Amino acid sequence: MLNEMIQTIPQVLIDGLTLGAVYAVIALGYTMVYGILELINFAHGEIFMTGAFIGTAILIVLTGIGWVSAVPAIVMLITVLLLTAILTGLIGMGIERVAYRPLRKAPRLIPLITAIGISFLLQDIVRFIAELKKGNFIVTGPSLFTNQLSIKASSISSIFNDASIKTSFVIVLVTAVIMMIGLDFFVNRTKWGMAMRAVAQDRETASLMSINVNKVISITFFIGSALGGATGVLFAVQYGTIDPYIGFILGLKAFTAAVLGGIGNIRGAMLGGLLLGVMEMFASANLTLLTGGIFGAEYKDVFAFAILIIVLLFKPEGLLGKPQLEKV
Amino acid sequence: MKTLWNKYKQNKMAHGIFLLIYICVSSLSLFMAQRSVTAFLLLLSSLLLLYFTNFKNLTKWLIAGIVLAFLLPFTASQGDAYQSYMEVATLVGIYIAMALGLNIVVGMAGLLDLGFVAFFAVGAYTYGIFATAQASNFMPFGTFPLSGESFWIFIIFGCLVAALFGILLGIPVLRVKGDYLAIVTLGFGEIIRIIFNNLDRPINITNGAMGIPSVTPPRLFGIDFLFPSQFYYIVLVILLFTIFTVRRFEHSKIGRSWKAVRENEIAAQAMGVPLVRTKLMAFAIGASFSGMMGVVFAAKQAFVDPTSFTLLESITILVMVLLGGMGSVPGVILGAAVMTILNLQVLTEITNWLNQLSMSGAISIPDALSPAKMQRLIFGLLLILFALYRPQGLLPAKNRIYDEKVLQEGSGQTVLGIATEQSQNEKLNVKEV
Amino acid sequence: GCGPKSESGSLGEKNDSTVIKIATQTPLSGGSATIGEAIKLGAQLGLDEQKAKFKELGFELQLVPYDDQADPKKGVANAQLIGSDKAILAVVGHFNSGVAIPSSEVYEKYAIPMVSPANSATDVTDRRLKTVNRIVARDDFQGPAGAEYAINKLNAKKIFVVQDKTAYGSGLAEAFKKAAEEKGAEILGFEGITVGEKDFNGVLNQILSKKPDLVFFGGIYSEAGLLIKQAREKGIDIPFMGGDALDASTLVEIAGDAVKNTYITSLAGDSTKSEEGKKFIEKYKAAFNKNTESYSIYGYDTMGLVLKGIEDAIKANDNKLPTREQVRDAVRGTQDYQGVMTKVSFDDKGDNEFAKVFIFSFKEAAYPAEFVGEVGQ
Amino acid sequence: MLQLRNVETYYGGIQALKGIDVLVDKGEIVTLIGSNGAGKSTTLKSVSGLVKIQNGSIVYNETEVSNKPAHETTLLGIAHVPEGRRIFPKLSVKENLLMGAFSVKNKSVIDQRMEKVFRYFPKLKDRLEQKGGTMSGGEQQMLAIGRALMMEPNLLMLDEPSMGLAPIIVEQIFEIIKELNQEGITILLVEQNAFQALQIAHRGYVIQTGEIKLQGKGNELLNNEEVREAYLA
Amino acid sequence: MSILEVQNLTKKFGGLTANQDVSMTVEKNSITAVIGPNGAGKTTFFNMITGVYQPTSGSILLQNQKINGLKPHEVSRKGISRTFQNIRLFNEMSVLENVLVGMHTHLKAGLMGILFNLPAIRKEERASEIKAYQLLDYVGLAPLLNEKACNLSYGAQRRLEIARALAADPKVLLLDEPAAGMNPKETNNLTQLITRMREEFNLTIILIEHDMKLVMEISEHLVVLDHGEKIAEGRPEDIRNNPKVIEAYLGTGAVQAG
Numbered sequence A: 001m002l003n004e005m006i007q008t009i010p011q012v013l014i015d016g017l018t019l020g021a022v023y024a025v026i027a028l029g030y031t032m033v034y035g036i037l038e039l040i041n042f043a044h045g046e047i048f049m050t051g052a053f054i055g056t057a058i059l060i061v062l063t064g065i066g067w068v069s070a071v072p073a074i075v076m077l078i079t080v081l082l083l084t085a086i087l088t089g090l091i092g093m094g095i096e097r098v099a100y101r102p103l104r105k106a107p108r109l110i111p112l113i114t115a116i117g118i119s120f121l122l123q124d125i126v127r128f129i130a131e132l133k134k135g136n137f138i139v140t141g142p143s144l145f146t147n148q149l150s151i152k153a154s155s156i157s158s159i160f161n162d163a164s165i166k167t168s169f170v171i172v173l174v175t176a177v178i179m180m181i182g183l184d185f186f187v188n189r190t191k192w193g194m195a196m197r198a199v200a201q202d203r204e205t206a207s208l209m210s211i212n213v214n215k216v217i218s219i220t221f222f223i224g225s226a227l228g229g230a231t232g233v234l235f236a237v238q239y240g241t242i243d244p245y246i247g248f249i250l251g252l253k254a255f256t257a258a259v260l261g262g263i264g265n266i267r268g269a270m271l272g273g274l275l276l277g278v279m280e281m282f283a284s285a286n287l288t289l290l291t292g293g294i295f296g297a298e299y300k301d302v303f304a305f306a307i308l309i310i311v312l313l314f315k316p317e318g319l320l321g322k323p324q325l326e327k328v
Numbered sequence B: 001m002k003t004l005w006n007k008y009k010q011n012k013m014a015h016g017i018f019l020l021i022y023i024c025v026s027s028l029s030l031f032m033a034q035r036s037v038t039a040f041l042l043l044l045s046s047l048l049l050l051y052f053t054n055f056k057n058l059t060k061w062l063i064a065g066i067v068l069a070f071l072l073p074f075t076a077s078q079g080d081a082y083q084s085y086m087e088v089a090t091l092v093g094i095y096i097a098m099a100l101g102l103n104i105v106v107g108m109a110g111l112l113d114l115g116f117v118a119f120f121a122v123g124a125y126t127y128g129i130f131a132t133a134q135a136s137n138f139m140p141f142g143t144f145p146l147s148g149e150s151f152w153i154f155i156i157f158g159c160l161v162a163a164l165f166g167i168l169l170g171i172p173v174l175r176v177k178g179d180y181l182a183i184v185t186l187g188f189g190e191i192i193r194i195i196f197n198n199l200d201r202p203i204n205i206t207n208g209a210m211g212i213p214s215v216t217p218p219r220l221f222g223i224d225f226l227f228p229s230q231f232y233y234i235v236l237v238i239l240l241f242t243i244f245t246v247r248r249f250e251h252s253k254i255g256r257s258w259k260a261v262r263e264n265e266i267a268a269q270a271m272g273v274p275l276v277r278t279k280l281m282a283f284a285i286g287a288s289f290s291g292m293m294g295v296v297f298a299a300k301q302a303f304v305d306p307t308s309f310t311l312l313e314s315i316t317i318l319v320m321v322l323l324g325g326m327g328s329v330p331g332v333i334l335g336a337a338v339m340t341i342l343n344l345q346v347l348t349e350i351t352n353w354l355n356q357l358s359m360s361g362a363i364s365i366p367d368a369l370s371p372a373k374m375q376r377l378i379f380g381l382l383l384i385l386f387a388l389y390r391p392q393g394l395l396p397a398k399n400r401i402y403d404e405k406v407l408q409e410g411s412g413q414t415v416l417g418i419a420t421e422q423s424q425n426e427k428l429n430v431k432e433v
Numbered sequence C: 001g002c003g004p005k006s007e008s009g010s011l012g013e014k015n016d017s018t019v020i021k022i023a024t025q026t027p028l029s030g031g032s033a034t035i036g037e038a039i040k041l042g043a044q045l046g047l048d049e050q051k052a053k054f055k056e057l058g059f060e061l062q063l064v065p066y067d068d069q070a071d072p073k074k075g076v077a078n079a080q081l082i083g084s085d086k087a088i089l090a091v092v093g094h095f096n097s098g099v100a101i102p103s104s105e106v107y108e109k110y111a112i113p114m115v116s117p118a119n120s121a122t123d124v125t126d127r128r129l130k131t132v133n134r135i136v137a138r139d140d141f142q143g144p145a146g147a148e149y150a151i152n153k154l155n156a157k158k159i160f161v162v163q164d165k166t167a168y169g170s171g172l173a174e175a176f177k178k179a180a181e182e183k184g185a186e187i188l189g190f191e192g193i194t195v196g197e198k199d200f201n202g203v204l205n206q207i208l209s210k211k212p213d214l215v216f217f218g219g220i221y222s223e224a225g226l227l228i229k230q231a232r233e234k235g236i237d238i239p240f241m242g243g244d245a246l247d248a249s250t251l252v253e254i255a256g257d258a259v260k261n262t263y264i265t266s267l268a269g270d271s272t273k274s275e276e277g278k279k280f281i282e283k284y285k286a287a288f289n290k291n292t293e294s295y296s297i298y299g300y301d302t303m304g305l306v307l308k309g310i311e312d313a314i315k316a317n318d319n320k321l322p323t324r325e326q327v328r329d330a331v332r333g334t335q336d337y338q339g340v341m342t343k344v345s346f347d348d349k350g351d352n353e354f355a356k357v358f359i360f361s362f363k364e365a366a367y368p369a370e371f372v373g374e375v376g377q
Numbered sequence D: 001m002l003q004l005r006n007v008e009t010y011y012g013g014i015q016a017l018k019g020i021d022v023l024v025d026k027g028e029i030v031t032l033i034g035s036n037g038a039g040k041s042t043t044l045k046s047v048s049g050l051v052k053i054q055n056g057s058i059v060y061n062e063t064e065v066s067n068k069p070a071h072e073t074t075l076l077g078i079a080h081v082p083e084g085r086r087i088f089p090k091l092s093v094k095e096n097l098l099m100g101a102f103s104v105k106n107k108s109v110i111d112q113r114m115e116k117v118f119r120y121f122p123k124l125k126d127r128l129e130q131k132g133g134t135m136s137g138g139e140q141q142m143l144a145i146g147r148a149l150m151m152e153p154n155l156l157m158l159d160e161p162s163m164g165l166a167p168i169i170v171e172q173i174f175e176i177i178k179e180l181n182q183e184g185i186t187i188l189l190v191e192q193n194a195f196q197a198l199q200i201a202h203r204g205y206v207i208q209t210g211e212i213k214l215q216g217k218g219n220e221l222l223n224n225e226e227v228r229e230a231y232l233a
Numbered sequence E: 001m002s003i004l005e006v007q008n009l010t011k012k013f014g015g016l017t018a019n020q021d022v023s024m025t026v027e028k029n030s031i032t033a034v035i036g037p038n039g040a041g042k043t044t045f046f047n048m049i050t051g052v053y054q055p056t057s058g059s060i061l062l063q064n065q066k067i068n069g070l071k072p073h074e075v076s077r078k079g080i081s082r083t084f085q086n087i088r089l090f091n092e093m094s095v096l097e098n099v100l101v102g103m104h105t106h107l108k109a110g111l112m113g114i115l116f117n118l119p120a121i122r123k124e125e126r127a128s129e130i131k132a133y134q135l136l137d138y139v140g141l142a143p144l145l146n147e148k149a150c151n152l153s154y155g156a157q158r159r160l161e162i163a164r165a166l167a168a169d170p171k172v173l174l175l176d177e178p179a180a181g182m183n184p185k186e187t188n189n190l191t192q193l194i195t196r197m198r199e200e201f202n203l204t205i206i207l208i209e210h211d212m213k214l215v216m217e218i219s220e221h222l223v224v225l226d227h228g229e230k231i232a233e234g235r236p237e238d239i240r241n242n243p244k245v246i247e248a249y250l251g252t253g254a255v256q257a258g
């Protein structure tokens, strides 16, 4: 039994990391917005979904005019990523403007209502457009990367099986890491990043430092949503098929990941995402083995949530979160 | 104009007359126009009007009781739409009770709970399993399904089991704070749902995803409860009990300690409020209402399956609380009623109407925009508008107003710290605003 | 709508014909809206075609589509609305068995006949409600039919079963598993996935290491498409098999080339085969500017059957508006109704005696798949 | 330099300022004193733009600044050290100081200003990497003033800089205020510690429930019977 | 007779020692002041006594009973009540309700009693409302009883904290910088209130304060902390002239002012 588990580990790890990378980058968006506004932006999952659709639409259009075959896939990907990021970034900014800004002084949980409202709106609007254009809201985009690489894990040790990966996996992972490092640098090393952190801690005082708080919050939403949208593109590239309802579950998982890593913490979001992905993949591949068939793959979320709860019990602020000791 | 309005505001008589006329007109119109949702809603909103009158509490309760127990069912009963109104009214009652339960947890104790529907599920399954043959899969003794008479005991049972689960969930709560709590409860809710969805193996307890069909209907004095118009009364009774209980708690030592914990944990502890116990109590009591309604729901649907207990459901209940006004009992009642009626009746009717228009060719809509699919969109829009225009909730929470005169009087007869036996406390007249 | 009494029907009714409404209840929004929509449109086409005929009888036909959102609670609440609209004489629906079961408890109370174009779960008719009928095969017929084909024709000895943990998916998977075991195959695994998720590599890794001859999937096309696609990417090139819910063009769209070597047991035959089928497809396309789904034609046939029942009831009632009970009994009494796709005779439970299971194979990435066999009762 | 005319400010329905007139000339130290809730902080907030005024006008260096948002008034050279210090707790001391010079692009200017801050508060130089939130109350107050100085303001508004500080620190703070003023910074000071505030102020205003009750030279007010009775007793 | 005894109390936060071996004895019915520079560990000291922080080592005895290790609400039950340096009221609750929460430990109402609205519970509730009102009257907040706590002015909030603490009927009352943010006049009033309270409620009071005038005026005993350690202890006159205290804390000006 153990043998079987170990054999599949390289593959499980790779699959888990792919999924985890997607969780992680979505989690970054949650964490950023949360870090500044203490607002769980429940519409973030839908922004991710919108990004996936925008990206796919751009790809389809570009394919239509024969661009895709003319340029290398990677150039193509970067173009689509950037375009989508800008568009979803703008959408995010707009959402903040309409649905969150008027509620800054309202009780803390009220923006939750508008967030849910926005989610429903985005889902249906995207669905309308997709159905109008394609007659079906489940959309499969052109695939950019189809190569399979094989990792000879068995050459490391014979207890491992070989693993295969899509080239897109490498691209997803690399992009995700670049995004995280970029974001980390931006927030911790640049003046605007510092302004964001200042706004997060004390908006009023930040405005006394000549910081235009509204602008900073807009920028935060822009970046968070741009990341979300870009992740949507990565997702579409990796999994091929999207529908207007992908945002809900993925958003939920990503939010969980953000909390697991310590919400508000950028590296935490990354760690939480990757961990959650690997955990889930491990559970669905091995739970049956581990429990002798009593609990199967369908319990993978129970497994993941149980671990989350256990982690929070021992480290209530998440893995990388700093304990928020209230000075009494 | 303004003075007239002010006069009106102070005059009980005027209130009474206006209300009476209103109720008469709306019930008459419901009586006459049986398919009219508008009339039905108008009659329901007489309760809202009633809430704004300055009658004594007892009077208000009496009038509300008459409207709900007699007038509404009677006037609606004359036509075909009767059962569908009662179905909506029953579901409204169920959601109100749940929202009131969640309001204790979120609104009063300030604990963000995103897995609240789990308790509802627990209640529903408790009855569903024993009121069908399902229980014989794992219970070697006893004959199942239990008879419909057992339903009444199961209401209490569901209440207790849900409270127990509330405490179970509460235990992690002791350490986790704020939005972390949200995710822990969310996880808990999902865990419960997934477990119910999979407990057909190794022993078939919940029948898994297939759900449990043909749940025995409740039975009283040889009468089976089959129709919404019958369940309506069960729900009404439980709901009254719930409101009554919540009101009691709200203005008691326990209710105050919930709010104190919400406002400032550290100060609350320093004032002798035990954090753990207080929070657990909020979870348990909040859960118990859901548990009871879960039992009713299982009996009403005659079918229990895990898809009724998704995260979206928890979020919906939370939105009811937020929309109505966190911590405000009347607000939450209104919020739950508005959300449920919107979702189940108004939106369906609107889209049906639009649909007829488009089918009869009055307006032409591309298929992708078919009105039948627009419910969620409209719902989303409404949510945003509500939140933007009533950010404090429809009826924001208010503190109890104490009458200074009475307190002063009372003080005259007591020495600081020691209340004398004969202090005429009964006179203490507490008003709600 | 908010109009006056229902008997007088809806807006702007000038002539004296009585309105008869037929409701559909299917998911029009949410993840499985494609087929829900297809059923509705099929039914709509069926109804539109017969409007003239009923006009002559002095009745005006109207379709009232309800969106059950694949949610039992919504289904039940809609059912109450349907029940209280006296003009509604029958229901075409549902798509999900999980919604059909509780909703039909309500129909039964109002004696509104329901005919399902899609629900295959055994509990739908096993509760022996007078109002509940279906024209498709049951899962305990479909599952074994698949098992039979997998073992005898595809030579599968070791089978891995995946299901989506919904009422439909697990019911079908259980039925398949049971039959396959009886027929001597070894079940290597019985795993669940989550509806709405997009990454099934975890379960696929199990399949990879267990090396079965065939994978059976109990679930819906959207997950199936991804499952198959991801399996092929992992190099799992054994046959996949699934049930009626895979019979949708979207499956091919999602899986692309990967769909090759996939077998489905369908409740709907190949409509392109017959002349009438082809005609239907054309009409449908002309009316809605959309391609048919397999269930479109079932929506159409169901509507035809329902209207036939109503017509019979009208005739039996001296050309007057029949009661719901009369319609209910007339529908249940259907014998040898010949639809475009299927023939229907209801037994005492409301199951169709002529229901068949058809087996299709995807030889290439095109929908519909190639017909390879059928199994009757 | 700064002139408030008939300023009225509301919090929701509550009127906190009922039409006050205050004048601060260049190079002065002007102090506002008054009991709790009199509206002292609100006056400062009205000037810096943290709250909106309903009525009246605020003119700074001939520019109308009424209802300009805070991030714009600060650019004009008005620095506001808010009540309760309001350090960014999770930013380091250095970052807190840098926030003060947020609008400055030139790096060498920033360095120069920082050196100047260290001249007043050498203690900060040793703690550059410490998180603001972990500093003691006195240190935080220094940091808050230092942060405001990074803006190189013409007008420095201080809201109760001595609150909660040890007597020895209070003394230091008042010394520093005097020093800053001598360097040419105009100062508007709100204090509960009326005794010390009036001692260093050129002029003072007594504010009560949103209205100016008295005004005059610092030492005049110090010796005014009414003032002694109400605030110094 | 001593009511509270603290022995070798030490508190470490990671590397930082906030209190180091602090010992002291508090006489029943006395007013003791704890003073010291910012960050000396005064508030931390209060936090340990009230159970908010657990001491790293050392012990706290209330009437010869060990109370360290108890949770804050248990300490409160034992008869220690406090106010907070940074005001911690129940902001959204009314002024009267704030005081009612203070009485929490003394109310007997249980789940069933509340549910069935038993007469005894009703009576208790009414009596407690009256008592709360009297306490508000005592600190001069009676007319504001229905205001939300957060709408009160700063000084009023401090007084409300005191009323709330008194409602618990404590034996020992801890006040953390009660005069902060008050002008001299208000401080004077507070001084009188504190003295009166001690008499009328038979209290032992420990207070932290930076206002030397107040401290010197009302306290019988002073404890000076610096860097977490006790550097001096004694009567006000002695402390005022203690060079160590002057250097670390008082400075030269304050001595004159007081």
Ligand SMILES: Nc1ncnc2c1ncn2[C@@H]1O[C@H](COP(=O)(O)OP(=O)(O)OP(=O)(O)O)[C@@H](O)[C@H]1O
Binding pocket: D011, D012, D014, D015, D016, D034, D035, D036, D037, D038, D039, D040, D041, D042, D043, D083, D192, E151, E152, E153, E154, E155, E181
């Ligand atoms: N955010 C607010 N919301 C509502 N009312 C407020 C707010 N801030 C201040 N107030 C009210 O405005 C009035 C003036 O307050 P302000 O803070 O200006 O007083 P202050 O003179 O600075 O008092 P203190 O000495 O306590 O700081 C007070 O009555 C106060 O209660």
Ligand SMILES: Nc1ncnc2c1ncn2[C@@H]1O[C@H](COP(=O)(O)OP(=O)(O)OP(=O)(O)O)[C@@H](O)[C@H]1O
Binding pocket: A325, A326, A327, A328, D134, D135, D136, D137, D138, D164, E013, E016, E017, E018, E036, E037, E038, E039, E040, E041, E042, E043, E044, E045, E085
């Ligand atoms: N929860 C905590 N975590 C880490 N350090 C803390 C904590 N609480 C207090 N400290 C540190 O302990 C030291 C003593 O703090 P304390 O609040 O007791 O000082 P204080 O004497 O009350 O000062 P002040 O007069 O400014 O209120 C300070 O250096 C403070 O930063």
Ligand SMILES: CC(C)C[C@H](N)C(=O)O
Binding pocket: C035, C095, C096, C097, C098, C118, C119, C120, C121, C168, C220, C244, C245
């Ligand atoms: C089309 C299918 C997914 C429907 C399924 N046969 C059911 O009964 O739910």
Ligand SMILES: [Mg+2]
Binding pocket: D040, D041, D042, D083, D159
């Ligand atoms: Mg102030």
Ligand SMILES: [Mg+2]
Binding pocket: E042, E043, E044, E085
């Ligand atoms: Mg302190």
